[in-house]
Amino acid sequence: MELALAYPAIKAFMCGSLSGTCSTLLFQPLDLVKTRLQTLQGGVQPSSGRVGMLTVLQSVVRTERLLGLWKGVSPSFVRTIPGVGIYFSTYYSLKQHYFQDGIPGPMEAVLLGAGARGAAAVVMLPVTVVKTRFECGRYSYRSVGGALRSVCQTEGPAALFSGLMATLLRDVPFSGIYVMFYSQTKASLPKEIRLSPSAPLANFCCGILSGVLASLITQPADVVKTHVQVNPGLRTAEAIRYIYTAHGLQGYFRGAVPRSLRRTMMAAMAWTVYEQMMARLGLKS
Template identity: 80%
Template sequence: MGVCSTCPHAHPALKAFMCGSLSGTCSTLLFQPLDLLKTRLQTLQTGVASRVGMVTVFLNVVRTEKLLGLWKGISPSFVRTIPGVGIYFSTYFTLKQHFVQEKSPGAMEAMLLGGGARTVAGVIMLPVTVIKTRFECGRYSYGSVAGALQSVCRTEGPGALFSGLWATLLRDVPFSGIYVMFYSQTRAALPTEIGMSVSAPLANFSCGVLAGVLASLITQPADVVKTHVQVNPQLRTLQAITYIYMEHGLQGFFRGAVPRLLRRTMMAAMAWTVYEQMMTRVGLKS
């Protein structure tokens, strides 16, 4: 029995939150290593970055930090993703019910729904996102998420927990908007018999993969800027852009593109597939 099905009288938005949180838990646990590799690639020193690829970083992490080192940062990832994805999907569901209601959203409506939901979730969860990025980069030795939050507030001030806000929104809001637009439109184009068959989860997942690839490529430069700002809080967004260009050139804005594309694509596809199936099981139209 699913988590959501144990609460038949819960508010629909709460059901959406619970379904989203469950989908976020599954996808985070599976794809955390890709996020760590992406962060390490983006924060390599000048000179090293030009000759090191994802496989090299992977082998170095396993050699120096053991296999479990690939899941470094999983604690802040869970703290961020479990409520964060829940907030995202419940906000998406609420906005859709209020503005679109029962009809399928058009391309622009889907983009606005996805972007609006991500804005709410991104701002609320940004402090944990900052801590997660620092855990993954390997430059900080925090013992726990709570300890990291206290340390940042004490040594850098609470404002540091919101470093990279604009870069994060410039990355996540377009990603979510573009993703939901492509996902909803490709899913709506599927023949009705596929959507009603046992192969529906696979079809939804395939739509999610296509949407994830396109959204990831378009928003990759903003992700690199966001990482630099959160690892080096003294940098502002424009300074980070200038630094990346001067040190690495245009290709610097696509460091870590492969692991991020794999992770974001697979994670988003899985999250939406699980969410769709859970919402169907509790009798709600997602």
């Protein structure tokens, strides 16, 4: 029985990893811009999300060339490929175990999404710390492995789990809210659309709407997480105070535009690819 459940979960892991690979490669520049905005790299002082985003894009291309927009893509791959795989395999296993004969309701969908994301976030947090540092431009790490060793040697192993609370406060609610909105909006689609060839496009649109709502709600936690992981020794409570003192309430929404674009598009693409691949493998996602 356990083997029968494990085999589909492995397929879900593979489908999730592939969807994460595609979305990471496409949207890494948005993640880099978001991190630079939040840490105010290069003296950039954006007056608004849109202007700040364009200013950072131009600055990176001018000083680091076009490929500079993909700085940090290596740790992003190391984090996302297994991370999204863990997320979807955990989600699939939980759903099959608790809701094999029924459709999860709104609150049940929140718990499924939150539980799956919590597991993936904790496991992949060390790579998330390294990824954030790669993107901020303050560190000169040459490889993911070298960065992990450097952090352990200079700051101690505990530094690899810096920002754990802020990460969980960002990722767990995001995933729970996203899955709830996504499952409910998808279920509300007319049957003729759900069974038509345009169903993947309709699901993608549902994912975009869900991603925007979830991103905006969890944006402050993302800003706090970035500051904690980029500044060794800074605690979550201290980061919250610093952001408010330095930038006011609007400081908690720095980088909201690129993050919303990236998280929304990544989540929508990941879920669309995952569901299509699972369907081709004859499994119910």
